[in-house]
Amino acid sequence: MIRRRPARFRSSGLNSLLIAFAALSVAMQAPFLVSSAVYAQQTERGKELGRRVKCMCGGCEDSATGCNHTGGSFSGPCDTAKGMQKEINERVNRNESDDLTLQAFVQEYGPTVLIVPPAKGFNLAAWITPVVMPIFALILVWFLVRRWRKRATLATASGPGVSSEFLSRAQREAGKEDHE
Amino acid sequence: MDILGSFALLLALLAAVYAIGAGLAGILTRKTLLTKSARNAGLAVFILVTIAVGCLEYYFFSDNFSMAYVAAHSNRALPFYYKFAALWAGQEGSLLLWTWLLSTYAFFALLVNRNKHPELMPYVGVVLAGVQTFFLTLNNFVASPFAVLAGADPSGVMRLSALSDGHGLNPLLQYPEMVIHPPMLYLGYTGFTVPFAFALAALLGRYPGEKWIHVTRRWTMIAWCFQSVGILLGAHWAYAVLGWGGYWAWDPVENASLLPWITGTAFLHSVMMQEKRGMMKVWNIWLVFTTFMLCILGTMLTRSGIVSSVHAFAQSSIGDWFVGFLLLVFVVCFASYWKNRDYLRSDNQLDSLVSRESSFLFNNLILLAACFAVLWGTLFPVLSEWVVGSKISVGPPFFNKVNIPIALFLLLLTGVGPLLAWRKTSLDALKRNFAWPLLGGLLAGVVAWIFGFRDIYSLLCLILGVFVTLTILSEFFRGARVIAARDGSNLISAVGELTMRNTRRYGGYVVHFGMVLIFIGIAGVPFNKDVQKEMAIGQTLNIGPYSILCQNFDRVANANYDSERATLEVFRNGKSEMMLYPERRFFLASQVTETMVAVQSSPLRDLYIVYAGRSPENGQPVIHAYLNPLVKWIWFGGIVVVLGTGLAMLPNRRTALVLRPVSEQSWGERVSVSTSPIAAIAQRGDASD
Numbered sequence: 001m002i003r004r005r006p007a008r009f010r011s012s013g014l015n016s017l018l019i020a021f022a023a024l025s026v027a028m029q030a031p032f033l034v035s036s037a038v039y040a041q042q043t044e045r046g047k048e049l050g051r052r053v054k055c056m057c058g059g060c061e062d063s064a065t066g067c068n069h070t071g072g073s074f075s076g077p078c079d080t081a082k083g084m085q086k087e088i089n090e091r092v093n094r095n096e097s098d099d100l101t102l103q104a105f106v107q108e109y110g111p112t113v114l115i116v117p118p119a120k121g122f123n124l125a126a127w128i129t130p131v132v133m134p135i136f137a138l139i140l141v142w143f144l145v146r147r148w149r150k151r152a153t154l155a156t157a158s159g160p161g162v163s164s165e166f167l168s169r170a171q172r173e174a175g176k177e178d179h180e
Numbered sequence: 181m182d183i184l185g186s187f188a189l190l191l192a193l194l195a196a197v198y199a200i201g202a203g204l205a206g207i208l209t210r211k212t213l214l215t216k217s218a219r220n221a222g223l224a225v226f227i228l229v230t231i232a233v234g235c236l237e238y239y240f241f242s243d244n245f246s247m248a249y250v251a252a253h254s255n256r257a258l259p260f261y262y263k264f265a266a267l268w269a270g271q272e273g274s275l276l277l278w279t280w281l282l283s284t285y286a287f288f289a290l291l292v293n294r295n296k297h298p299e300l301m302p303y304v305g306v307v308l309a310g311v312q313t314f315f316l317t318l319n320n321f322v323a324s325p326f327a328v329l330a331g332a333d334p335s336g337v338m339r340l341s342a343l344s345d346g347h348g349l350n351p352l353l354q355y356p357e358m359v360i361h362p363p364m365l366y367l368g369y370t371g372f373t374v375p376f377a378f379a380l381a382a383l384l385g386r387y388p389g390e391k392w393i394h395v396t397r398r399w400t401m402i403a404w405c406f407q408s409v410g411i412l413l414g415a416h417w418a419y420a421v422l423g424w425g426g427y428w429a430w431d432p433v434e435n436a437s438l439l440p441w442i443t444g445t446a447f448l449h450s451v452m453m454q455e456k457r458g459m460m461k462v463w464n465i466w467l468v469f470t471t472f473m474l475c476i477l478g479t480m481l482t483r484s485g486i487v488s489s490v491h492a493f494a495q496s497s498i499g500d501w502f503v504g505f506l507l508l509v510f511v512v513c514f515a516s517y518w519k520n521r522d523y524l525r526s527d528n529q530l531d532s533l534v535s536r537e538s539s540f541l542f543n544n545l546i547l548l549a550a551c552f553a554v555l556w557g558t559l560f561p562v563l564s565e566w567v568v569g570s571k572i573s574v575g576p577p578f579f580n581k582v583n584i585p586i587a588l589f590l591l592l593l594t595g596v597g598p599l600l601a602w603r604k605t606s607l608d609a610l611k612r613n614f615a616w617p618l619l620g621g622l623l624a625g626v627v628a629w630i631f632g633f634r635d636i637y638s639l640l641c642l643i644l645g646v647f648v649t650l651t652i653l654s655e656f657f658r659g660a661r662v663i664a665a666r667d668g669s670n671l672i673s674a675v676g677e678l679t680m681r682n683t684r685r686y687g688g689y690v691v692h693f694g695m696v697l698i699f700i701g702i703a704g705v706p707f708n709k710d711v712q713k714e715m716a717i718g719q720t721l722n723i724g725p726y727s728i729l730c731q732n733f734d735r736v737a738n739a740n741y742d743s744e745r746a747t748l749e750v751f752r753n754g755k756s757e758m759m760l761y762p763e764r765r766f767f768l769a770s771q772v773t774e775t776m777v778a779v780q781s782s783p784l785r786d787l788y789i790v791y792a793g794r795s796p797e798n799g800q801p802v803i804h805a806y807l808n809p810l811v812k813w814i815w816f817g818g819i820v821v822v823l824g825t826g827l828a829m830l831p832n833r834r835t836a837l838v839l840r841p842v843s844e845q846s847w848g849e850r851v852s853v854s855t856s857p858i859a860a861i862a863q864r865g866d867a868s869d
Contacts, residue, residue, distance in 0.1 A: 111573060112573050116578045125560075126557070130556055
């Protein structure tokens with residue numbers, strides 16, 4: 001009588017074989033898998049870069065990725081936007097950095113191609129001013145409020161008497177209440 | 181008939197100039213006859229400009245293609261309602277519409293107040309006539325809508341000519357919203373002229389008290405409401421017509437409409453400080469001046485082509501006129517302020533930083549910061565060109581980065597402000613008023629996080645939205661509970677009673693709630709999805725929970741356009757849900773193609789389908805599908821804002837006085853001896869507004 005090995009050992013051996021085969025397959029296909037992943041990543045990166053440059057056709061104010069020609073024969077990216085997107089993809093595939101890619105567009109079209117001003121030189125003012133001005137205004141208001149409160153304290157300290165000005169103001173306010 | 185329109189415009193200009201002259205003479209000599217005559221001239225301007233507008237409309241409806249403006253913006257096959265709307269399709273007609281709406285406002289402002297404020301109204305008439313004179317000058321000499329076509333005959337002599345058919349209306353404008361969007365926006369722009377005129381008049385005439393604010397409150401709210409409706413209709417038009425799946429692109433012309441709306445909002449809030457406490461008089465005067473100047477700036481940006489925009493109509497020299505007018509307005513405002521600044525001294529000072537006054541102060545500061553950021557971004561390309569010689573683009577990412585935090589802070593203040601008392605709020609009151617709304621907001625945030633709401637700005641917006649909604653509801657509930665307890669009525673009728681007793685306050689809360697809905701709608705943007713696919717008949721496109729089956733492509737034609745239309749069946753979970761028919765229309769007169777988007781809108785999301793046309797590469801039809809969450813909330817929020825504004829404009833219902841026996845204890849006596857929370861709330865409610 002031949003004793004059969006328990007099924008779990010058999011299946012375990014089969015599993016090991018399958019795992020080994022799968023590992024070998026993955027190892028053999030690794031270069032393709034990696035390159036596919038990189039390509040997919042690059043396309044997405046290309047789209048993102050396309051959102052940072054303006055379509056330079058002159059007929060719209062969209063980004064190269066978002067170009068959508070209203071009134072044209074096709075509601076989608078125009079030839080200029082498609083050309084720009086293609087160039088971006090090529091540069092991304094060559095593993096060029098974002099800065100280098102954007103710089104190439106700036107050299108070709110000038111700084112207006114960038115959808116937001118670069119944070120350097122005079123253009124830094126575009127970013128800083130909307131932050132600095134409210135802070136400056138806040139400080140100004142803070143000082144004004146302090147001054148008002150000081151004045152209010154002084155006015156209270158100066159005496160409890162009801163001035164004629166206050167009386168006339170109260171009468172005016174009372175009149176206003178009636179009006180409302 | 182052909183010269184009636186231009187003749188009426190010329191007479192209107194003369195009447196406006198006379199209104200200034202006679203008005204000033206009346207003020208200086210104090211002769212009533214002169215001021216009355218100036219007022220009548222001001223009223224006549226409206227009648228004359230109305231005749232001019234009527235003439236231009238008549239030319240459109242009678243297909244008078246000898247008129248240059250009609251030939252450029254209409255054609256015989258154009259439906260009658262678009263012929264009517266063609267009035268504001270171009271530069272000249274739009275400026276005429278500006279003048280007409282302004283003269284309409286001026287007419288009613290002068291008529292309604294003809295027997296009131298005898299010291300103030302002559303100044304108001306002069307200011308209104310001054311603004312009208314500027315626009316009538318443009319209508320008559322710079323951008324006349326009544327220019328006729330002419331051509332040289334074989335002998336070289338110029339003769340009048342006419343086209344057999346016009347060039348047609350811009351297809352982008354052939355959409356129902358475009359019939360009402362520009363007039364709404366212009367009603368906003370021109371409406372702010374009335375509070376401006378009253379403010380300047382009060383300053384020039386040193387008119388005592390806050391009367392000018394009481395007089396102009398409804399005018400300001402009307403203008404603000406129209407501006408809000410105009411902006412939202414424009415956004416809806418961009419969403420439904422342009423076919424890019426969005427509704428706001430931070431285009432310079434869109435921004436231009438937002439600027440006076442922001443300062444107008446600031447004014448509507450800060451004016452309460454002047455009314456209640458006699459504070460911020462200088463601030464309020466300058467807010468009104470700034471709002472008016474921003475209206476003129478907005479019109480200039482739209483009309484001059486000074487900044488690149490898809491809306492900018494033409495590169496024309498008209499911008500120089502507007503710059504000149506803006507400078508003149510600023511000089512007049514500043515000189516008036518400087519001469520009469522002592523008249524604007526505050527009656528009171530700020531008592532505490534934790535008070536309604538300081539919340540208004542911060543609200544104004546934040547609103548002005550937002551206004552400045554938008555203005556700065558809009559004009560920076562022009563500034564950069566002047567300074568460094570190269571034009572810079574300032575696109576949507578800039579505005580989003582700068583404005584989203586500001587907008588969220590404003591939303592927070594919308595909830596905080598109304599819960600603070602005038603003068604000073606105690607720590608206990610703060611805890612009592614804020615604990616539950618804040619907890620509710622945080623709870624909503626946790627739930628949203630669990631359900632995958634992971635965008636930080638959207639999450640913050642949701643938390644703040646729930647917080648503000650709960651604060652508003654608690655305000656209604658507390659007030660209604662007092663009334664219900666006293667009158668023995670149910671809570672719902674008590675809410676109605678409470679609202680009608682102080683329409684301004686509770687209408688304001690409704691407006692705030694509408695703004696919350698708009699903010700929540702905007703919070704859906706980070707979750708937008710889109711798929712574009714070439715589709716043959718029988719093919720399917722999947723987006724979110726939907727499968728879209730292409731059933732057919734067909735053609736429809738009429739005298740105005742040829743249309744190519746896709747028939748799409750939308751399935752959800754294998755079940756057929758709806759049919760959608762996105763189109764592309766080729767307009768025959770203008771030879772321009774336009775998309776007609778098909779949108780299936782629900783409170784949760786919009787399924788937005790664009791028939792993009794045939795692929796330039798292989799001629800296959802292309803469908804672009806978008807899934808835009810929560811967009812409907814924006815339009816619904818807009819409706820709530822309008823209803824709230826309408827409510828706030830209603831007069832308060834007065835409490836009826838009923839005589840009772842002396843022996844009975846009065847309500848006041850009962851309240852004074854009571855320590856119940858109801859009495860405390862009643863007292864607080866009275867004190868806080």
